[in-house]
Amino acid sequence: MWIYQKTLQYPVKVDTINPQLAQMMLEQFGGPDGELSAGIRYLTQRYYMPLNEAKAVLTDIGTEELAHWEIIGTIAWKLVKNAPMEKIRGTAFEGHFANCGRNPFPHNAAGVPWTAGYIAVKSDPVADLHEDMAAEEKARATYEHLIQLSEDRGVNDTLSFLREREIVHFQRFGETLDKVQEYMSRKKYY
Amino acid sequence: MNGQGDNDVERLQAIQFSILDLNLYLDTHPADKKAMMDFDALMKQFEMEKRNFESKYGPLANYGYSPSQYPWQWINAPWPWEMR
Numbered sequence: 001m002w003i004y005q006k007t008l009q010y011p012v013k014v015d016t017i018n019p020q021l022a023q024m025m026l027e028q029f030g031g032p033d034g035e036l037s038a039g040i041r042y043l044t045q046r047y048y049m050p051l052n053e054a055k056a057v058l059t060d061i062g063t064e065e066l067a068h069w070e071i072i073g074t075i076a077w078k079l080v081k082n083a084p085m086e087k088i089r090g091t092a093f094e095g096h097f098a099n100c101g102r103n104p105f106p107h108n109a110a111g112v113p114w115t116a117g118y119i120a121v122k123s124d125p126v127a128d129l130h131e132d133m134a135a136e137e138k139a140r141a142t143y144e145h146l147i148q149l150s151e152d153r154g155v156n157d158t159l160s161f162l163r164e165r166e167i168v169h170f171q172r173f174g175e176t177l178d179k180v181q182e183y184m185s186r187k188k189y190y
Numbered sequence: 191m192n193g194q195g196d197n198d199v200e201r202l203q204a205i206q207f208s209i210l211d212l213n214l215y216l217d218t219h220p221a222d223k224k225a226m227m228d229f230d231a232l233m234k235q236f237e238m239e240k241r242n243f244e245s246k247y248g249p250l251a252n253y254g255y256s257p258s259q260y261p262w263q264w265i266n267a268p269w270p271w272e273m274r
Binding site for chain 1: 195196199200202206207210211213214215216217219220235244250251252253255264270271273274
């Protein structure tokens with residue numbers, strides 16, 4: 001069960017109208033290492049998990065990722081909601097506009113739609129937690145690329161917050177992996 | 191929301207972020223007594239802020255986690271993606 005709260009997790013203050021940048025933001029809305037992938041990946045991996053700590057971490061981080069997905073959607077929306085057509089024509093956002101108009105859609109910066117092929121479940125906690133740690137680092141690297149692409153100070157403030165969250169999540173998944181490995185060595189099953 | 195409303199939302203976001211981050215920490219450090227005491231103190235502060243916020247701006251959460259005055263206030267703007 002989920003409860004919705006009617007605020008963003010972190011403020012989104014966009015300074016410019018910039019459809020080109022909105023298209024780049026969609027990398028984290030529907031790309032392989034984006035927030036949608038992260039949320040669905042963690043929430044999907046919970047069922048077989050042997051340790052309660054791991055179930056809690058996947059539930060809580062997975063839930064936070066959905067809040068981040070909403071933040072990215074809000075950035076992309078605010079960058080285009082008041083954009084006149086002359087600011088959309090000839091930009092990378094043009095293809096998105098042709099299909100979806102101004103509302104965000106889960107595809108990557110190049111327009112490739114989101115797919116469950118971006119996530120994995122192995123029912124093996126060591127394999128899955130390593131994937132989760134790698135995913136956090138890849139998301140961090142993606143945010144660093146986006147910060148380099150953006151000259152909007154408001155957008156960059158929010159992206160810096162999201163980048164820091166990837167680092168904290170990596171830390172928590174690492175601690176979870178240690179606990180799982182300790183538990184498995186106690187159980188000695190192969 | 192603008193002006194004072196912005197500050198009120200940001201105060202709520204700040205305290206909730208402290209709670210969320212501490213929640214993640216406690217998931218992997220469930221026997222940290224000091225962290226649990228911080229969590230309890232933050233929760234009390236949040237409950238107060240939430241009541242104050244909702245009396246000014248209406249329900250914060252759906253499905254019975256927030257009261258509503260008549261008529262049903264949940265549907266009112268602004269939605270999160272509409273805030274300035």
